[in-house]
Amino acid sequence: MSTVIANAVLRPADDKVMLRKSGCIMQNQQYEYSSVYEDLNNNNRIDMPGDLGNGNASITPYFGDSKILFTAMIHCGHQTTWRTNFFETFYRVNGGSWTQFYGGFGSCLYSGTNAMSQTIKCSYLLSPSYSAGNQIDFKIQHIGHANGGHLHLNQISLTSTTSNNNVISAHSKIYLQEVAQ
Amino acid sequence: MAKLKVNGVTDTSGNQYGFRNGQIIQVRNYMYTDIYEDTTTSERDLPGILGNGLAGIKTHSNRNHIQFEATIHAGQNADWRCTGYRVYWRVGQSGSWNALNSANFTSTTYIAGNSGHSRATSTIARFDPVAGSSASVGDNVYFKISFEGHDNGNGLHINKNSSTNTTAQENSYSFASTMTLSELWRDS
Numbered sequence: 001m002s003t004v005i006a007n008a009v010l011r012p013a014d015d016k017v018m019l020r021k022s023g024c025i026m027q028n029q030q031y032e033y034s035s036v037y038e039d040l041n042n043n044n045r046i047d048m049p050g051d052l053g054n055g056n057a058s059i060t061p062y063f064g065d066s067k068i069l070f071t072a073m074i075h076c077g078h079q080t081t082w083r084t085n086f087f088e089t090f091y092r093v094n095g096g097s098w099t100q101f102y103g104g105f106g107s108c109l110y111s112g113t114n115a116m117s118q119t120i121k122c123s124y125l126l127s128p129s130y131s132a133g134n135q136i137d138f139k140i141q142h143i144g145h146a147n148g149g150h151l152h153l154n155q156i157s158l159t160s161t162t163s164n165n166n167v168i169s170a171h172s173k174i175y176l177q178e179v180a181q
Numbered sequence: 182m183a184k185l186k187v188n189g190v191t192d193t194s195g196n197q198y199g200f201r202n203g204q205i206i207q208v209r210n211y212m213y214t215d216i217y218e219d220t221t222t223s224e225r226d227l228p229g230i231l232g233n234g235l236a237g238i239k240t241h242s243n244r245n246h247i248q249f250e251a252t253i254h255a256g257q258n259a260d261w262r263c264t265g266y267r268v269y270w271r272v273g274q275s276g277s278w279n280a281l282n283s284a285n286f287t288s289t290t291y292i293a294g295n296s297g298h299s300r301a302t303s304t305i306a307r308f309d310p311v312a313g314s315s316a317s318v319g320d321n322v323y324f325k326i327s328f329e330g331h332d333n334g335n336g337l338h339i340n341k342n343s344s345t346n347t348t349a350q351e352n353s354y355s356f357a358s359t360m361t362l363s364e365l366w367r368d369s
Contacts, residue, residue, distance in 0.1 A: 003189045009199075019199055021192055027203025028248065028365065030307045032283060063196055071305060075287060111291050113333050116263045119286040121303045156287055158222070158265055159332045168265040168329075169282035175305050180198065 026066065026178040031057035032171040034154060036077075036164040039142070042149040045088070048140045049153070055092070057138045057174040063181070064132035070103055071123040071175040072140060077155030078117060079162050082110035084145035087120075092137050093130045101126055115157035119170070125179065138174055200366045205248070207364045211236040212357040216256075216350045217339040224267070224329040227253075228339070231360055234274070237323040238362040243311050247322060248363040249284050252303040254356040256341030258348045261291035263331035266302075270324050272310065278325070281308060291334075297343035299356070307365065324360060 009019035031051035039046065047053030059068060068091075076085060089103035103124040109116050128136060142151055154172055157165040190199035200206065217228040226232030231251075238247060247270075255264060265287050269278035284306035292298045310322045328337055339358055343351040 002187045003191055004185070004187050005191050005193060007192050009190065019190065021196070021198035024198070025203075025205045026198075026201055028307060029203075030283075034282070062201060073286075073305060078289075109289060109291075111261055111289075111334075113261075113331075116261070116289045116291070116331065116334070117265070117287040118289045118300075119302045119304060121286075121305065156265060157331075158263075158329055168267050168285045168287070169280070170265075170285040170287065171283045171306075173283070173306075175307070178203070 021180045024180050026062050026180050028175065028177040029059045030173060030175050032173040034166070034169065034171040036155045036166050037153040038155065039151040042144045043146040045141050045143040048142055052172060052174060053139045053141065055137045055139050057176065058135050059176040059178060060133065060135045061178045064130065065181050067179045067181060068126045068128060068136060069123060069177040069179050070126055070138060071121065072105065073119065073121040073175065074107065074172045075117055075119050075154050075156060075170045076107040076109060077115065077152030078109035078111065079114050079150065079152060080112050082148045083150055083152065084108045084148055085151050086143050088141045090139050090141070091126070091128055093128060094134050114160045114162050117156045138176065140174065202366065202368050204366045205363045206241065206366050209238045209362040210359060212359045214340060214357045216341045216352050217337065218341065219337045220335060222330045222332055222335045224327050227326045227328055231358060232325045232327060234323050234325045236325070236360050236362065237321040238364060239319060239321050240364055243317050244367040246307055246309050246365040246367055248305065248307050248365055249281065249324060250303065250305045250361040251326060251359065252301055253288060253358045254299055254301050254340050254342065255288035255290050256299045256338030257290035257292065258296045258336060258338065260293050261289065261334045262336050262338065263289045263334045264337055265329050267327045268324065269327065270310065270322055272320050272322055274323065281306060283308060295346050296348045297346055299342035324362065
């Protein structure tokens with residue numbers, strides 16, 4: 001097998017970089033949850049359903065010094081009068097203990113009408129400590145506001161209803177990308 | 182022109198780089214900067230490049246995947262606006278559109294009794310354009326976004342924003358709603 005050893009590949013006409021490692025997104029992984037999920041526990045901190053909260057969302061970086069671009073996309077539904085939820089984010093390396101990182105976010109919907117929905121998408125670039133070949137898992141927990149904290153994940157209707165519909169078939173997800181250094 | 186064919190490229194520390202599973206090898210970006218308003222509640226295509234089906238990306242291999250991203254700036258007239266967005270794709274400029282449910286998203290902008298407010302919403306999804314289609318190397322894969330308003334708070338006001346209580350068609354802060362398409366390399 002032939003292998004070229006170089007830190008960059010340039011084209012001959014103008015030395016423009018055609019291929020380099022640093023800063024490139026090397027891979028991505030997508031974990032989704034498309035069912036409607038409701039949690040009426042208000043102010044209790046619990047794992048999100050499915051792959052959003054069970055630790056299945058993972059990435060195994062090609063390199064031992066890469067950063068991980070973590071993106072969460074959550075579709076928050078609503079029932080009168082208002083709903084506020086907070087989401088906390090965690091990672092673990094090779095099945096170890098969970099570490100919370102500064103990647104949390106919140107959602108707030110307020111109206112006298114049912115079935116409004118807001119998509120929340122947040123991205124954070126992490127530098128976890130790990131070795132090449134390690135698997136890094138991610139999960140999200142949620143906790144509702146004490147006075148209006150019911151969660152209506154993927155509950156989306158375009159009429160005023162409290163039915164468990166997802167009329168646009170939207171998927172909430174964790175999206176992971178390896179950024180080489 | 183001479184071509185060098187190799188099975189791998191490594192840096193001087195021995196780390197392989199170059200095309201590997203999931204690497205982004207090209208990016209296409211499309212933007213819409215006009216203000217567009219629509220009060221219908223049934224599903225319709227977004228205006229301009231966001232919904233006319235001409236936003237596309239040509240893949241370098243029929244094994245490669247595509248990453249779809251979009252950002253919509255949803256303006257508002259008092260009191261509130263709620264909209265669902267659906268994403269579709271197809272290979273070439275003919276044939277039926279396929280739903281990309283994984284990328285669908287929503288927006289809600291609500292301020293009681295006051296107009297001119299705006300909120301950004303965005304989405305991201307990865308998918309395989311070959312699955313369920315006949316995509317070949319060099320095919321263009323096209324995308325469009327549709328919208329549908331809530332029965333009681335319909336009305337789309339893309340890129341409309343103002344720091345005053347007005348329903349005037351202002352894009353005071355130069356917002357652009359966008360669609361970004363990236364090709365992801367796949368070994369197999």
